[in-house]
Amino acid sequence: MLELGTAHGLVPVPIRSGERVILGSGRDASVRLEDRAVSRAHCAIVANDTGLVVEDLGSRNGVFVGGARVPSALLLGRAAYFVIGRTVVNVRAECADDSLLLEAGLPGLIGQSAPMRRVAAEVRRHAGNKVPVLLQGESGTGKDVVARALHTLSRRAGAYLPLNVGALPESLSDAELFGHRRGAFTGAVASRSGAFEQAHRGTLFLDEVADLSAAVQIKLLRVVEDGQVRPVGAVEPIHLDVRIVSASWAALPERVAEGRFRADLYHRLATVVIRVPPLRERKSDMPALADALLARMRADVGPKRLSSSALARLVLHDWPGNVRELMSVLYRAAAACRDVEIGSHHLEFQSCARASEKAANLSAEEARELLVRCGNNVSAAARAARVARSTFRAWLAR
Secondary structure: OEEEEEOOEEEEEOOOOOOEEEEEOOOOOOEEOOOOOOOOOOEEEEEOOOOEEEEEOOOOOOEEEOOEEEOEEEEOOOEEEEEEOOEEEEEEOOOOOHHHHHHOOOOOOOOOOHHHHHHHHHHHHHOOOOOOEEEEOOOOOOHHHHHHHHHHHHOOOOOEEEEEHHHOOHHHHHHHHHEEOOOOOOOOOOOEEOHHHHOOOOEEEEEOHHHOOHHHHHHHHHHHHHOEEOOEOOOOOEEOOOEEEEEEOOOHHHHHHOOOOOHHHHHHHOOEEEEOOOHHHOHHHHHHHHHHHHHHOHHHHOOOEEOHHHHHHHHHOOOOOHHHHHHHHHHHHHHHOOOOEEOHHHOOOOOOOOOOOOOOOOOHHHHHHHHHHOOOOHHHHHHHHOOOHHHHHHHHOO
């Protein structure tokens, strides 16, 4: 099976052993692509018992495999990528979820690769339910976008409210989550609604739940179980209708096994678990993602597009910072490029090296340096230092 990822979507092409398929923009091509950077008869793909062989048919912009322009190449394994023009061709084994092709296209979500089709199907399946959903995935994968899609498709009448609970100081967590009444404490000159009250009849997105303190976990469990909150200073609890969507980059079952996260709270939040794939698992989405991100930057850097060689380098990269890292790389390249077309030489990948095993504790200065190397992404820097996000924040606060 071939998946041709273009800026306009995904084109699935089944290919069997012994077949020869011509990819190009001309009428005589077996698979015709609406890509102006693709020649009329750009390349041929031949299937044999070993794998697929791709051959350049004298195209203008070439065929890129592994970031290098090649006349021909043998593609081995269950999945491989190559680039022609501005199209990423994803070669994969036949699988049973091709029926999900028609399920793609959720609000805010970009990409129609197999992993994203699975996410789209799960979002559609659970959007109308009220049960809590846990979004599990690496930092920068777009868990907040998936959460917003869940809310949009749920058609709930209330607001969508995102809240980074991992950054909440424990002393302010009660007031931020549950609100307070006038005179409840010094400085409470007026009553204030908490996050749960503001999200009544809507969706509350709790980001970075893995970093919740033990005290806040107990209070959150009580609300999730009975749907009632008691604002600070209030006599009676308030019953609320709130859909809870939480997210974590850390593996919560491991945190539970280590005693750092309550098992009962985990089982309540993880009634439905949706895994958001990292960018390295959905590289056929690269043309559509790059186009969308460059369009967002247009006011700052002007109209830009990727060359074939630049797209090939993007596909080759492993993307530890996921879509957030892609945005930074594209912005730097677009700002450095004086022409409309971004070349491969404009791309600059910044290393976010992991700290050594012996670095059990960092000074505030060392933590700041690591944070800068990780693009000011606290979650990525915490993973690089191999500590919890709350621990890394404590280093910064010294």
